[in-house]
Amino acid sequence: MALRPFKTRFAPSPTGLLHLGNIRTALFNYLLARQADGTFLLRLEDTDAMRGHEKFARALEEDLRWLGLSWNEGPEAGGGHAPYAQSERGHIYKEYFAALESKGLAYPCFCSEHELAVARKTALAAGRPPRYSGKCRALARAEAEARFARGEPATLRFRVDDGRTVEFDDKVRERQTFATSDIGDFVIRRSDGTPAFFFCNAIDDAVMGVTLVVRGEDHLTNTPRQILLLQALGLPVPEYAHIALVVGADGAPLSKRTGSRSVQELREAGYLPVAINNYLARVGHTYDSNALMSLQALAENFGLSRLGRAPARYDETQLIHWQHEALLHLSSAEIWNWMEAKVDALVPSDKRPAFMDAVRANVTFPADALHWAQIVFTDALTVSHPARESINAAGEEFFDIARRALEKHGADFKAVSDMLRHQLSVSGKALFQPLRAALTGELDGPEMAKLLPLIGVERARNRFLSLSEDLKPK
């Protein structure tokens, strides 16, 4: 085979939102292409018009771009193999159907769906693999044409002869051997004339010059069929790498039940792309370094040989770890940008740097930032149960003195707490906890010395005042 430029691809079907498993496959393909300075191709597998929706295609492209997984061939990016949506490539598949038929490698099958379903069921019940019987294999050409003429629907089946083996070297799983007798004749064109997924997928990979297909392990047993198809057509066969699937915390396939979320949901929750990429690149794959890496570094150090072969579990606590790491690397401007408009509206522009400085170590998601912004810059205060207990334990006098300290020293937290310490002879927890509780409604959070000036004397004073009122014996 002539040396062809390195090309990987991601070929999702736009029938729903992208989830972590999909994205991981996309990431690996992207990383490999980038590492080899090759091409990362995006193709939309929308063969089934009923389920493939334009809006999902757009969402998927947006997700990919957001993660930084830009494709250099495909929709919008262009390239020499357009169109990149299978729904628009019918004429290409048609040619290959014809080629196969003329070589006698494919034949029409008039078996009804119902008939096949029954056969499958009985085979299963009898402990046999549910393969196609080959009933229409030997149909005379004349008979087939007569039935066509009568308007009988037929699928087109690819002929797979028994007694051969198909072998290939999987880049992750190494040598794979399959017996053709385990495969059986399979449908490549549905009775409504649309091409089957298997078929388009293989043809497009070959025709588009894909040299390495990295996909989920669920496609492993599809591979020999596709190889047979490509060989029959004299098309180049790409190399394959089948990666283990990601499963949920319970070891079962990933689902919403097990906490898996769509990329869109993760984005909305405020996860950073670099966090997601670093996490995903380490699920079932390992790097020497535990540091946060850019896509470039992730690509440079990626290796199919460093991939595990067992299904890996999705673990959100590790995703959150990478989110923390990612946050640490952001500049103030970037953090500010990351926090949402809601936060923006609450924080006076001259207080932004101080607010960011005070709060950033305590923030994992924009929602956390919003929470602190509300505490600091709005009058309303929700007091948590433990904070309330701490306040009650401190008592009325505590907050009277706190108020006076504030009036005397202003928003100087150290001076305020010192005054309380001396006048009430309290220190440590008994001193600081009620102060924090009264001022923020929480028992933990950013440094008070930083928060108090932001809250301001007026608002702080009101909080102390209203507590003194509440706690006054009736």
Place this chain on the structure above:
RNA sequence: GCUCCCAUCGUCUAGUGGCCUAGGACGCUGGCCUCUCACGCCGGUAACAGGGGUUCGAAUCCCCUUGGGAGCGCCA
């Protein structure tokens, strides 16, 4: 049911016959720092699924069992 794949701390993993009294990361946890939480630093907890072989020697090789995953469609 049949075929294929897989199996190291709770999780992601390092480990390819002696360097393993099994290493790292996340989590959890003790300490320091400290008003708290977080950050940071220093510790700790915790695994070779089970059973047979092979070998001077096995996490590493073989077999069986168990467990998990995938496929067997006119789904993608």
